[in-house]
Amino acid sequence: MIVFFQSLLSGVLIGGVYALIGIGLTIIFGVMRIINFAHGDIMMIGMYLAYNLFTLAGVDPFLSIVIIVPVMFLFGALLQKLFINRILNALPQNQILLTIGLGLIMSNTMMLIFTSDYKILSTTYSSSSVNLFGISISEPLAISFAITAAITAALYWFFLKTDTGQAIRATAQDREAAQLMGINVKRMSIIACGVGAALAGTAGALISPTYYIFPQIGSAFTLKAFVITVLGGMGSVLGATLGGVVIGIAESMGAVYISSGWKDVVVFILFLLILLFKPSGLMGKSRT
Amino acid sequence: MKKGFIAVFLVIALLVPMTVFAAAVKIGVINSMTGPEAPIGENLTNGIKLAQEDLKKKGINVDLVWEDDTGKPQIAMSAMEKLATRENVAGVVGPYTSACANAVAKLSEKYKVPLLVPAAAKEEITRQGYKWVYRMNAPADVYASVLIDATMSLGKPKTIAFIYENTDFGTSTTKTAKEYVMKKGLQVVADEPYSKGSPDYRSTLTKIKAKKPDLVFMVSYVADAILLMRQAREIGLQPQAFLGGGAGFTTVQFAKEKEISNCVLSCTQWTDDVSWPGARDFGARYKAKFGKEPTYHAACAYESMMIMAQTAAQSAGDREKTRAALKAGKWNGIMGEVRFADYAGFTNQNNHQMLVQQIQEGKYETVYPKQFATKKTVYPFPAWK
Numbered sequence: 001m002i003v004f005f006q007s008l009l010s011g012v013l014i015g016g017v018y019a020l021i022g023i024g025l026t027i028i029f030g031v032m033r034i035i036n037f038a039h040g041d042i043m044m045i046g047m048y049l050a051y052n053l054f055t056l057a058g059v060d061p062f063l064s065i066v067i068i069v070p071v072m073f074l075f076g077a078l079l080q081k082l083f084i085n086r087i088l089n090a091l092p093q094n095q096i097l098l099t100i101g102l103g104l105i106m107s108n109t110m111m112l113i114f115t116s117d118y119k120i121l122s123t124t125y126s127s128s129s130v131n132l133f134g135i136s137i138s139e140p141l142a143i144s145f146a147i148t149a150a151i152t153a154a155l156y157w158f159f160l161k162t163d164t165g166q167a168i169r170a171t172a173q174d175r176e177a178a179q180l181m182g183i184n185v186k187r188m189s190i191i192a193c194g195v196g197a198a199l200a201g202t203a204g205a206l207i208s209p210t211y212y213i214f215p216q217i218g219s220a221f222t223l224k225a226f227v228i229t230v231l232g233g234m235g236s237v238l239g240a241t242l243g244g245v246v247i248g249i250a251e252s253m254g255a256v257y258i259s260s261g262w263k264d265v266v267v268f269i270l271f272l273l274i275l276l277f278k279p280s281g282l283m284g285k286s287r288t
Numbered sequence: 289m290k291k292g293f294i295a296v297f298l299v300i301a302l303l304v305p306m307t308v309f310a311a312a313v314k315i316g317v318i319n320s321m322t323g324p325e326a327p328i329g330e331n332l333t334n335g336i337k338l339a340q341e342d343l344k345k346k347g348i349n350v351d352l353v354w355e356d357d358t359g360k361p362q363i364a365m366s367a368m369e370k371l372a373t374r375e376n377v378a379g380v381v382g383p384y385t386s387a388c389a390n391a392v393a394k395l396s397e398k399y400k401v402p403l404l405v406p407a408a409a410k411e412e413i414t415r416q417g418y419k420w421v422y423r424m425n426a427p428a429d430v431y432a433s434v435l436i437d438a439t440m441s442l443g444k445p446k447t448i449a450f451i452y453e454n455t456d457f458g459t460s461t462t463k464t465a466k467e468y469v470m471k472k473g474l475q476v477v478a479d480e481p482y483s484k485g486s487p488d489y490r491s492t493l494t495k496i497k498a499k500k501p502d503l504v505f506m507v508s509y510v511a512d513a514i515l516l517m518r519q520a521r522e523i524g525l526q527p528q529a530f531l532g533g534g535a536g537f538t539t540v541q542f543a544k545e546k547e548i549s550n551c552v553l554s555c556t557q558w559t560d561d562v563s564w565p566g567a568r569d570f571g572a573r574y575k576a577k578f579g580k581e582p583t584y585h586a587a588c589a590y591e592s593m594m595i596m597a598q599t600a601a602q603s604a605g606d607r608e609k610t611r612a613a614l615k616a617g618k619w620n621g622i623m624g625e626v627r628f629a630d631y632a633g634f635t636n637q638n639n640h641q642m643l644v645q646q647i648q649e650g651k652y653e654t655v656y657p658k659q660f661a662t663k664k665t666v667y668p669f670p671a672w673k
Binding site (some may be wrong): 002003006007010011014017111115116117118120122126127128129133136138207209212214216220250251252253255256259260261263264286 | 322323324326327330451454480481482483485486487489490491492494495498511514516517518519521522523524541545547548665
C-alpha cells in the first residue's frame, strides 16, 4: 500500500513540473498555431540560468525564478519578434524546421559555452525529504509543486480577469476576428511567446535542484511537453495541467507495476488511447 | 654528368622509402565526443592525447584520425567504414559505448582492420570469435563478480536487488551479475531496468525498499548515479551495501556529492593508487594537463593507444602484421599486465584484474583485492543521516 501511495505522490509531484512545461507550450500553440520544438531547449536555458545564478551568485534556485521569469520572458518575446513572427503564415513544415533549428542553435551554443559535462546543482536540501506515514516527500519537489500551483493559479487569473489575458484568449480563438475587434494581435503573440518561454524557463529552474543539467536535455522534455499538450487538448491551459499530472502518475505507476524500462511505453499507450477515443484531448474542444 | 644523375637518383631512391618508413602511422579513433556520453568520452579523448605525446617521445609519430560517434551505433559504423576504406588506417582504437563497440566490431572483421576496444564492457564484443577485435578492459561479468566477491568477503549478504539502465551496458552487466549471484547462493529480490534520463526513480526505489535487500546493485552512467543515490537517501533505502557497476559510480562528480556518495562501493578498471607501472604518474600528469581527475576510461584509452600505435609502427602500418603482433604481444604498463588471450569463450580478451573501490569522504580508495588495497572497507553501509 505504501508503494502505491508513494508512487502516486511522486507522480503527482513530478507531474506538476511537467504541467508547467506543457502550459508554456500550449499557450504558444494556442495563440500562434505553431508547435514550438525548441520548448525543451528553452527550458534547458532556464536550467543553466538557475545553475549559474546559484554557483556564481549564490542565489537559491527557487528564488532565482524572480530573475529567470523576466529574462526568459524577454528571450521568448525576442524569439517571436525576430524569427517566429516572420513565418506565421508559412507552411507548417517550415515552421517546424524553424523551431527545431532554433532549438539546435540553443543547445549547441550552450555546449560551446558550458561543454557537455553534466552539471549537478547541489543545494542543502537537494536530497532531503519529509516522512509522512511512511511515505517520503521530496522537499525540493514539494516546494516546486507548490510554486507550480501558485503560478498556474496566477495564470488562470491573468487569462480570465485581465484585459491582456482576455485579449490573448481572443487571439487564440480567432486571430482575424480579434484583429477586427481592435486587438493588437502582434503584441499578443509576443506576450504569449514570452509567457511560454518564461514558464519553460521556470520549469527548468524548479527542476534543477533535483535533476541534472546538460545541453541536450531539451529534446526529451520537448517530446514530453508535446505529449502533455496533445493529451490535455491543444491550447487548453487547464488541459495541460491535467495532462502533466496524468503523465507524471502514469510514468510513476508504470515504473512500479510494470517495469521502469516500460514506463515510456505506458505513457505512449495512454496517449494513443486518448487520441483514439477523445481525439481533441482531455479538455480540448473540437475545432470543426 | 650521367653518373651524377644516377648518384642523385640513387640517393633519392634510398631516401624515399626511408621517409615513408619514418612517416606517421595512421590510427583511427572512434569515441563519443559529443552527445549524452560525452562527459566520459572526454576522458578517452584526453587519455589518447597523452598517449600521442608519449609515443612522440618514443619516436613514433601517430597520425590520429578522430571520429565522433555521438554515442550512436549507426554513426560509429559509418565512421568505421570511412576509416577502413578511405582513410586506410593501420588500426582503430574505440568506440567508447558498448552498443557502438559491438556494432563496429562486426565491421572491423569485415574490412580486416585491427580494432582495440578500450573500455566497452558488453561481453559479446569479444565473444563472437572475431580475429580482428581486441579488448583492453575486463568485460561486464567481472564488474559484478569482483563486487560480489568483495562483499562476500566482508559480510553475509543473503538478498540482492538490481536496478540498472536498459542499455547494452546495463543489461549485459546485470545479466551476468544475476547468474553469478545465483551461483553464490544469493537471492535476487528485485530486478528493475529503467530507461535513463527520467527525473524520478523514487517509485522504483520504494518498491525495492519494500523487499529489504541486503545488497543493492546499480548500473548507470554519470548523472543517473547521483539521482539514484539521492532518491535512495530520500526514501531511506538502507541495504548493507550499495554496489555501483562502473561508469557513473566511478566519476569525480559522483564522489564530490559527499552526502550521498560516501561508502558506496564500485568496481573500476583502474585507479591511480594501484601499483601498476606508471599509474600514479599518469594520474598526476593528467591532472596537471586537463585540470581534472582521470577516470579509468582515460587510462584504458591511453594504454590502448600506446599498444595499438607501437604495434602498428613496428608492423609499418600493415594490418595483417599488426593483428598478428597484437595477438602475440605482451605489455606491462599503467593497466598492469596486458595480453590478449582466448579463455572462457572470449577471444583476444585481456584478462584484466578489476578493482573495488569505496568512496570515503569524497575520495576513491581501493579496498579490494587485498594486495592493491589502500584503505579498509567501511561495511555495512552506515545509516543515512
